[in-house]
């Protein structure tokens with residue numbers, strides 16, 4: 001019998017199954033399963049990425065100063081309190097490594113992003129799932145779930161995979177009501193899709209128990225490069241920087257992200273296009289009997305009459321070369337999460353769902 005065993009909790013983690021970008025025997029496949037920007041990154045980000053090719057023998061910047069300065073300048077944040085990671089996934093991992101552990105609890109919403117639970121389990125902590133109210137984050141339920149063991153409370157706003165969002169006053173009420181040893185993690189992966197929204201930055205500045213995480217994988221179109229960041233109180237940054245490896249983000253990724261955040265006109269363009277086709281697709285689906293909640297993101301959570309119907313529709317979409325995301329692992333078996341693609345992808349989705357119906 002093998003005596004080499006992982007720590008308790010690890011085998012409770014489900015292996016990631018998604019990500020395929022092809023269907024056997026089907027042409028013109030379009031991937032609408034990972035909430036990527038169909039327009040890709042801006043040209044300046046691609047140029048900046050290419051420049052890194054001349055220095056591949058060098059380790060990347062270890063303090064990420066130019067990228068932190070650019071984020072700070074564009075968004076009006078203190079660069080000293082920004083940390084960059086290999087995707088916001090890595091910031092979530094740092095938080096769990098540094099703050100969670102055996103005999104602690106990590107609270108997250110019922111339909112919350114899967115990496116919260118995975119990183120909590122990997123740190124030996126107990127994940128605590130909190131029910132939502134009609135697919136909307138329930139602040140009272142989150143507060144009620146906190147105990148003296150709670151170290152981290154994760155909530156995405158807007159949320160994935162529901163697409164819904166709660167207001168700033170509600171988030172502030174959550175932060176103010178947490179037990180004193182708990183840190184609120186406001187995941188703003190989709191924040192840029194909400195015009196004028198700061199992702200919770202003002203709340204971070206106002207308190208010492210809130211950190212915001214952000215990503216370059218969504219509106220900036222750089223999912224393939226893996227860059228994300230966090231903005232938090234100084235005492236949290238002092239902790240997270242101790243668990244961060246010195247060369248955790250590649251130079252190509254740092255270059256591209258810096259160019260991407262500076263190109264605010266391109267971000268505005270992507271937000272406008274997304275809103276246009278999101279609205280069109282959601283309305284057209286509703287007309288054929290597939291409703292969804294108002295989405296504040298770059299995807300629509302389409303609701304079917306039953307889990308069987310959602311599964312059958314997923315198979316039909318797949319046969320038409322349309323890859324969307326079943327979300328039964330998020331306890332939403334009657335839903336399909338559909339990324340807002342470009343005009344032609346949105347039209348293909350609606351056409352295929354109409355055929356199916």
Ligand code: PMP
Pocket residue numbers: 034035086087088089090113156159160187189214215216217223226227228
């Ligand atoms: N948070 C949420 C809510 C997400 O949906 C995602 C990506 N799907 C992430 C974090 C992680 O993004 P990344 O690691 O690419 O920055």
